[in-house]
Amino acid sequence: MISLGINYSQMHDSSACIARDGEILFAIAEERLSRAKHDARFPALSIRACLDFARIRPDELELICQGWSRPRVAFLHDLSCYASGKQPADSRALLNSTRHFVSMWHQRGGENRFRQLFGPIKGRFRFVHHHLAHAISAYAFSGFADAAVLVIDGRGSWEATSLWNGRNGRLEHVWTIPWPNSLGLFYAQFTHYLGFQPYSDEWKVMGLAPYGEPKINLRDFIIPDDNPYRVSTRLLIGKNSAPSSQIEARLGPRRVPESEIDARHKNLAFAVQDACEEAMLTLARAAVVKTGCRNLCLAGGVALNSKANGKILASGIVDDIFVQPASGDDGVCLGAALAPYLDAGGKLPVRKMRHVYLGSESSDGEIEKALQTYKLRSTRVADPARAAAEMLANGKILGWFQGRMEFGPRALGNRSILADPRDPEMNAKVNNAVKFREWWRPFAPSLLAEVAGEYLESATDSAFMVLTAQVRPEKRSIIPSVTHVDGSARPQTVERDVNPLYWRLIHEFGLRTGVPVVMNTSFNLRGEPIVCTPTDAIRTFFSSGLDSLVIGNFVLEK
Numbered sequence: 001m002i003s004l005g006i007n008y009s010q011m012h013d014s015s016a017c018i019a020r021d022g023e024i025l026f027a028i029a030e031e032r033l034s035r036a037k038h039d040a041r042f043p044a045l046s047i048r049a050c051l052d053f054a055r056i057r058p059d060e061l062e063l064i065c066q067g068w069s070r071p072r073v074a075f076l077h078d079l080s081c082y083a084s085g086k087q088p089a090d091s092r093a094l095l096n097s098t099r100h101f102v103s104m105w106h107q108r109g110g111e112n113r114f115r116q117l118f119g120p121i122k123g124r125f126r127f128v129h130h131h132l133a134h135a136i137s138a139y140a141f142s143g144f145a146d147a148a149v150l151v152i153d154g155r156g157s158w159e160a161t162s163l164w165n166g167r168n169g170r171l172e173h174v175w176t177i178p179w180p181n182s183l184g185l186f187y188a189q190f191t192h193y194l195g196f197q198p199y200s201d202e203w204k205v206m207g208l209a210p211y212g213e214p215k216i217n218l219r220d221f222i223i224p225d226d227n228p229y230r231v232s233t234r235l236l237i238g239k240n241s242a243p244s245s246q247i248e249a250r251l252g253p254r255r256v257p258e259s260e261i262d263a264r265h266k267n268l269a270f271a272v273q274d275a276c277e278e279a280m281l282t283l284a285r286a287a288v289v290k291t292g293c294r295n296l297c298l299a300g301g302v303a304l305n306s307k308a309n310g311k312i313l314a315s316g317i318v319d320d321i322f323v324q325p326a327s328g329d330d331g332v333c334l335g336a337a338l339a340p341y342l343d344a345g346g347k348l349p350v351r352k353m354r355h356v357y358l359g360s361e362s363s364d365g366e367i368e369k370a371l372q373t374y375k376l377r378s379t380r381v382a383d384p385a386r387a388a389a390e391m392l393a394n395g396k397i398l399g400w401f402q403g404r405m406e407f408g409p410r411a412l413g414n415r416s417i418l419a420d421p422r423d424p425e426m427n428a429k430v431n432n433a434v435k436f437r438e439w440w441r442p443f444a445p446s447l448l449a450e451v452a453g454e455y456l457e458s459a460t461d462s463a464f465m466v467l468t469a470q471v472r473p474e475k476r477s478i479i480p481s482v483t484h485v486d487g488s489a490r491p492q493t494v495e496r497d498v499n500p501l502y503w504r505l506i507h508e509f510g511l512r513t514g515v516p517v518v519m520n521t522s523f524n525l526r527g528e529p530i531v532c533t534p535t536d537a538i539r540t541f542f543s544s545g546l547d548s549l550v551i552g553n554f555v556l557e558k
C-alpha cells in the first residue's frame, strides 16, 4: 500500500510524508522548502517532494490521509464552547472561527486543493482524527508492543489532551480532555505574556526557567494535579481568543518583546515550567493507572517539553518512554499515513524509530554545481568527518551539511552547527556570532552512545534530543558550554550504525581531545527554518560568523 500523509490546518507546520507498506520513505515540513517558518499553507511543495522521492505519480497513490477531522468538527466544537461560555464569544472570535471553517470547508479539508494542484486521483482522500494521528505517530514508532499513549497539544479539532492504549499493534481510545482545558494553551498564553511567540517560542520559556525561583503562584490559572489538571480558561482566553487581560491584571504588565529580562520574568518562567512539569507527571501517573502499561509514548506539541519528559523518565512512574521526535503538528502526517492499517480491526506496523533522516539529500555533484554557481573556492577532502573534527578541536565553529535532512524540529547531525563543548565561552560565541539568539537558551550535546553513561545520569538512550538529563557533576566543567545552569543537558546519543559519518566525527574529535562530545545546534539563522539545500547552507554560512562549512566532501573557510 502506498499512502501519502499530510498535515494541513492553516494554523501551523504543514507537512507531508509518503509511506510504502508501512514504512515511511520520505517526510518533510513545508517550511523547509518554502523558507517560511512554521508555514501553514497547503503543503504543495512537500507533497511534490514526496512524490518525486518515491517516483510516484499522484494517480498512483492509493490513499491520501489528512491528519485532521472534517472541518465542521472543529467549527461545531467552537460554537458549543461559545454557547456554553467556556470560551468568550465576542464577534471577532466568532468571525475568525467562521472564516477558518468556510475556508477549509471550501477546500474540503484540503482535498480540493490536492485535486487542483495534482490532478485527478484514483485513491481515496480520507480524514484522520487529529489526536489519533498524533497517537499513531508515537506508538507505531516506539517499538513497544504495549504502551500508554498520551497526546498533549494546544488543540486538535476539539481535543486538548487524550489517552490511548496501544496493544499488539492496535490503539484503543481511553479518554479525552476537550479544548479549551489545554496545557498547550496555558503554556502558550504565558509564552506570549513573556514577550515571545506563542505556539513557537515555548523553548525560550523552558530555557529561562532554571534562572528563576519558586516565588510566583499560578494556581489561579492552572491546578496541575487536579486529576489530572485543570486550566482556568476564563482567566487565560480574552477577546478574539487573544491572551486575557486577566493575566496582566494579576501579574502586572507583560514583557515588551526584545526588552530586558528581569527577575520577575525569570520567576514566572520557572512557575510556568514547574506547573507544566507537575501536570505532565500527573498525566503520566494517570496513564499508567488507566492502561496498566509502564511504557509511555508521548506526542503533541507539549511533548516537545524535553525537561518535563526527562523528569517523567527519571521519576520512575514509567519504565520506558518514547517521545515522537516530530511531536508538533508536522509529525501528524506520519500517523495519518499509517492510520489505514487500523481499518477493520487491523494492526499498525510497530517498529522502533531509530532516526529521522527522512528528508531531502544533495549529491556531491549538486553541491559542486552550487559552489560553482556562486564562484566559491573550496577544498575537496577525502574524509569530511576527520577534517571537521580537526577544525572543531582547533576552536572553529562549523556548518555541517551531510546526507538526508532531519524530519522534526531538531537538527541531529545532518544539518547542524557544531562547536567545541569544552570552551566555556563557546555558548556566547555561537549565540552572538552565529545564532543571534537569546543568551539563556542552552545548546545541546551530541555524544557517542558508548560513553553516554559516563557523562549523563539518565537518558543514556536518547537519540532525538527530546529528553533532558542531568550531566554527571564531575563532567559539568568538562563540557560547560552544553551544560545548562541547573546542571542539565538535552543530549543526542549517537549510534554508530545509525549515522556512521556523524559518529565518526565525534569519535575523531574524542581522539584529539579526550572528549567524544560536540556542541550541536540547528543550522539556521535566528527566525529561519533549518537549511534544506546547498544554497540555503551557503547563504547561511556567509550571513553569519561561522568559520567553516563542511558540505558533502567540500570544505569552505573564511
Ligand SMILES: [Fe+2]
Pocket: 130, 134, 153, 154, 155, 156, 300, 301, 328, 329
Ligand atoms: Fe496537534
